[in-house]
Amino acid sequence: MAELPKAEWTRREDLAKLVEVLGRENLRWVGGAVRDTLLGNPVKDIDAATPLTPDEVVARLKEAQIRSVPTGIDHGTVTALLPGGPVEITTLRKDVSTDGRRATIAFSDDWREDAARRDFTINALYADPVTLELTDFFDGLTDLEERRVRFIGDPRERIREDHLRILRYYRFQARFGYTLDEEAERACAELAPMLKGLSRERVGWELQHLLSVDEPTATVQRMYQQSVLGVVLPETGDREIVAFEKLVEAECAAAAPRSAIRRLAALLPPEPKAAEQVAARLRLSSAQKQRLATAADRGMPPGDPHALAYRLGREQAIDRLLLSGEDPAPIVDWPIPRLPLKGGEIVARGITAGPEVARILQAVEARWIEEGFPGRARVEALLGEELSGKSPG
Structure with a gap:
């Protein structure tokens, strides 16, 4: 039986107490924490699955004097606020009905049934909180070893349940996948028009996370070639794809922190008005909208980097320099002065x-x-x- 490697988070005393409170038989670690530990990546968030109902979870936590927040209680999720960080605890579920945007669920006590409703095999791995033994219903361990992102079951059925899974597929493929799953690729390309029915906030959120991946170029190129990107970013053309490729290369050469907004700007025409329209469509924040429009205003050469940093601020000046193929090194650590006159x-x-x-x-x-x-x-x-x-x- 395969086991989860012992990581720092698996030794947390507050997690051991949580297991004691809910009962070892009633808890399994699942999702990103399991997947990332297996890959040797840092673990940010910890999720747990349980056959206990949300009410039972809340009652047991309260009795143990552990604070909780009903973050998604209608869908079975309660967040336990622990000293070492929050843990999302979700009751095992099964889908009753779906319409591509939201699902009606019912609680379950069947671990396999819960796994079957998840999106990808690499996200459906469960770890025993004590022995760290892994439960793998759909050969996710093999997919993880081969760095393949594969839908659980029929990819078209999974996408019809939740259209956002198309963008999630590409995000996970960009982050974890070296081996392409041809069936998943065909399904995403075929059903891409379904993305039009999603809320703009969900699309904007998923796009930003995709563009935040260290090296998204190959994935974005495929999305464009397969006419998936055009559904959510119809402004993107051949010129913008080339600009995006050059930007990612420039970021790497300059060892610059990756920025989803900067990369989004590269995928848009160099026109502030167009950037503002996209920002409104994707429901970006006011600060993001302003940064995107400034990055898009790159018709003229950026000029002196120091003057640019003084006028725009360091972050937006770096955006403009990288998008123009210029080296931002002169302003990275430069203390921006103030005019000594009032x-x-x-x-x-x-x-x-x-x-x-x-x-x-x-x-x-x-x-x-x-x-x-x-x-x-x-x-x-x-x-x-x-x-x-x-x-x-």
Whole structure:
């Protein structure tokens, strides 16, 4: 019998207490924590499955003085708030009906039945919390070893149950898969139009996670070639795919942190208005919308990196430089300066507060940037020139 390797999280005392409270026979670790431990990857979130109903879980946690939150109690999920981090505990389930966007479920006490409703074989591995023995109903261990993302059962049936599984498939394939499952690829391409019926928030969330993968280029290329990407990003064309490939290469060469928003910008035409429309369609936050539009405004060469960083901020300047094929190294650790001049100083020199003060301040700032951010003495000289009307031009 295969076993889960002992990892740091499997030795947590608070998890041992959780097992004691709910009963070893009533708990199995499942999902990402199991999969990532087997791959030797860091584990972020821990999920557990149980035949106990949500009410029973809450009652036992309360009796043991463990705080819980009903994060998805209608779907059987309760989050236990433990000292070492939260654990999502979900009652075994089976689907009663699905419409591609949401499922009506019923609770179950059958582990295989619960596994059968999951998406991919590599996500349906259960580990005994004490012995760490693995239960693998659908040969997920082999798929994990061969780095293949395979749907459980008929991929078309799985996708019809939840259309978002198309994007999930590509995300998992980009992250874990080296071996392509041809049946899954055909099913995703064939049923891609179903993505149109999903909520924009879900599509936006899944796209961002896909674009956050270390190396998504090959997957994004296939999505484009298979006409899947065009369903959710019809703005993307051949030129944008090339820009995306170059951006990922530039990020790697510069050892720059990956950014889903920067990569999304590469997949869009270099037009701020188009970026704003996409951001609204995908229900991105205001900050994400602003960053996407700024990254898309790249029709002109970025110019001096320091001036760009001063005007846009470091993060957005790095976006623009990488998207333009420029090296962001000069500004990565550069302390962005502040103009050593305030409007009150101009008023003190006899200028009436108002538009003229703002004009002079802007003129001094523009020359200060152009001269490479000189010190206070030069700024005072620039101010004197502006006040005396001796500025260039």
